[in-house]
Amino acid sequence: MIAQHTTLTLHPATAQLLAQIRALEDTVAQLETDKAGCQYQIEQYYRLLRGQVGDLLTQLLAVQLQLAQRRAWQTGRRSDAEAARGWQERLDKTNQVIQDAIAHQPVDLAETAQHELKRLYRQAVTLAHPDRHAADPNRMAQATAFMMQLNDAYQRQDLPTVRRLVQDLTTGRLFLMQDDTAYSVDALQQWLQRLTDRQQALQAEIQQLKAESAYQYMTDGTDLTAHFARMHRELTQQLAQLQR
Template identity: 45%
Template sequence: MFVVRPRLVLTTNLKFMHTQTISNLLTQLATLEAEKKRLQSLVDSYYRRLHHQLGELLTQIIQLQEQLATRRAGQTRRRSDVEAAHQARACFEQTQHRVQEALAHTPTEPDAVGDETELRKLYRQAVAQAHPDLFFTEPDKQERATAFIAQLNEAYGRKDLMGVRQLAQQLQDGLLFLDETTLHNDPEALQQAVERLTQRKQALETDIQTLRQQEGYVIMSQSPTEQAAHFDRLQKNLQEHLAILAQSLDRP
């Protein structure tokens, strides 16, 4: 009579639980990624509208703030005031860039440079971790690594930042080599994959909560009438603030 040992039953059940958990987590992560993307799009649209409609006012305000900071630095010669003047200048240039971007409705050069830098960084990190030569003693892993690098090279060749991000994330989650053999023979690898995916789920949930609390999301979730009223109030407040700054600059 065949008797199943309790430890074997426990291990089998643990593997089944982990594989089911991984499947559920991947589904949840896809949903959370889509929700984060939706919320970020709303927040981004708020700031594009802000800089498009009120960009001139914002630029004038920050330019006056820079002039005031520069004058103060020249008068006091204190290091803190000089640093404040430099920061005000950087803020002015950043605001100009954002206003130009909003008016053009397309990313301007600094964003393109930033994307290119991230693309190269992610690509190099992924290649360093998953190059087929690293697995010359493990044919199954080498085959998977070869297929992964082919996908990575294709996405990198298209300059598909999102695609490279997804592949790099797959690598970080420990899913690249999680094949049937691993599922049956390495419960520790399963547990580590579950932990990494759970951590990413928690990070996404935190990001989503943060985005929901941002003013941009709150405003853009309102009706068009409420949105228009918000920007009207904001314009009035900015005009009042501009007048106060102009008066301060007129005073010696």
């Protein structure tokens, strides 16, 4: 985070901008945490979905592919051949997603570990968000790469990896943090505007994520056992109809 003591020796306009940036960084870090939490809920739903009905989905797509291939062979039309390729791509993607879900099951963390995970994530976002380093392309590229690793570990609930990343960041192993006095007023104003834009974008993204049915199923008290059982019955009926 921005060093508190540096404001004592800075120009008042610079100090005011830094104070605004500090407050907005905290807000953006919380929004980043909220967004990652929404994404985790959605991904968890789809992991459950693939575990409950993944085989049926694969079978359903395989039958759709067979029908599309037969139609393309019978008509010889280019549009039907493209449709068959589309079903093939969907089947391949579904198989890959199912395998990824099996290989990257998140770990259920205790409440205290959850608090630590969120705290470390917010700390890292505040320090290493690419917007903080936009004046230096090399530093910004490093920050972007770091955030990709951090977000992946956070969404997988991988607390040891998040700890390691934050440790590397705070000890300067990844890249040295720039001192506040190195920023001009113009640079700070641009930084503040980027944070404002990011805040608005995050708020819109979170609203969109919360509107997704997968998020609502995970958070509104839906009986997921009954939900997936009903989905299983419906997919079974669709598969039987296609096979006939």
